[in-house]
Amino acid sequence: MKEKYIVVKKSDPLQGSLAVPGSKNAVLGLLAAALMTDEDVKIENIPQILDVKVLCEIVADIGVDVHETDHQLIFNAKNIKHAELNTALTSKFRASYYFIGALISKYKKVKIGYPGGDDFGSRPIDQHEKGLTALGATFNYYKDYYTVEAERLKGADIYFDVITSGATINVMLASVFAEGKTTLTNAARDPEVVDVANLLNKMGANIRGAGTSKIIIHGVNTLKGCDYQTIPDRLIAGTFLIAAGVTGGQVTVRDVIPEHLTSLLEKLTEMGMTFEVGNNSITAYGDHNLKATRVKTGMYPLFATDLQQPLTSLMLKASGKSIVTDPIFPNRFRHIHQLSKLGAVIEKRKASVFIPGNQKLKGARVEALDVRAGSSLILAGLMAEGTTIITDIDHILRGYENVTSLFAKLGADITLENGSADKSLHHVSKII
Ligand SMILES: CC(=O)N[C@H]1[C@@H](OP(=O)(O)OP(=O)(O)OC[C@H]2O[C@@H](n3ccc(=O)[nH]c3=O)[C@H](O)[C@@H]2O)O[C@H](CO)[C@@H](O)[C@@H]1O
């Protein structure tokens, strides 16, 4: 099989605008919710990414009628045969656990592979288990899969010990058909939680409070079909705003919800970038005199862990020492070793990295070990002298649609290649 890799060269300041695709983390919840009715559910603004492709394969395999047109998917779940899901495919992405919340009431038993997605060391699912167990489900763990079973679900008061978007969405999905009232306390307030709640309400669910830390769900018996538009991807928008800073350019992200990016805009402003914020667009103006800053990740509306990795690349060119601390995923630093291959000097201590500024980078071959590590490497490659070759890019393609075309449209010197990265590296080493 041919390998795919990205070649990125030091680029002029990026200029231009792009329409931001639909959110990966929202759409994976929306498509699971779409399985909860026998009627057609049409989801628009679907990002063309690997996670969605895999999700469609999984649901088609259990009998869902999947109709795909340009950036739209219509699911009809009336012919689902069972909820024994392909264990290998469900382990290919993180949010496959939403199938549990979506299918448990009707099918009584869900068999599923362990959640995949990015490897940050530990990504427990104890809060999913806590919430679903409180509703009446039982978990059993086996070598390559686990099962969740429930004869019937009954509403409950559930307190999450940690704020988790995944468990909030999963338990919210399950509560829709649980008998009586469910209260989720210490719930995640992420826009993706709100998006899934909005779709479920449009389908006939009774969910109040999504977007706050207390969500109340009154169980209903059935849901109906509808059309729904996925929210824009705040993480992709954020990546391109940071790219304006990295290259000292001017980038407009269109079709965004600026409020979702408040914590990023605050940090980038502290660093010396400026912005023009419209109703549904943001223009970022890069500045070559960036200042160091400190950032600590937290759950929404605090600074997103997903954006600390791309931000690290920008910090390499700021003056002074920046610090990134990631208490959400203390091991989400696999990009650091890769950045060091480009010549970056970054010190890691516990859940923090210390990033001296004004660093000069030089192109090299690096691996995209997770999705945002990948985007941080693209950003670093835009600044590095010469050519950077990024391999293992399936991780990037899991979350970024048409990533090289979007960057290229803004003037980046970047291409997506098929073949052996080794050959390309050999060629590059002769010309740099
Ligand atoms: C597909 C998807 O939407 N992925 C996002 C989602 O991942 P994911 O849903 O996996 O992340 P969570 O929001 O659940 O995790 C937040 C925190 O809660 C902890 N935790 C989570 C569940 C649990 O049962 N027990 C527990 O301790 C996690 O280790 C982490 O420290 O939110 C993360 C945090 O915003 C993002 O980085 C991911 O991009």
Ligand SMILES: C=C(OP(=O)(O)O)C(=O)O
């Ligand atoms: C961590 C991420 O994805 P996942 O949770 O799907 O691994 C991400 O989107 O940054």
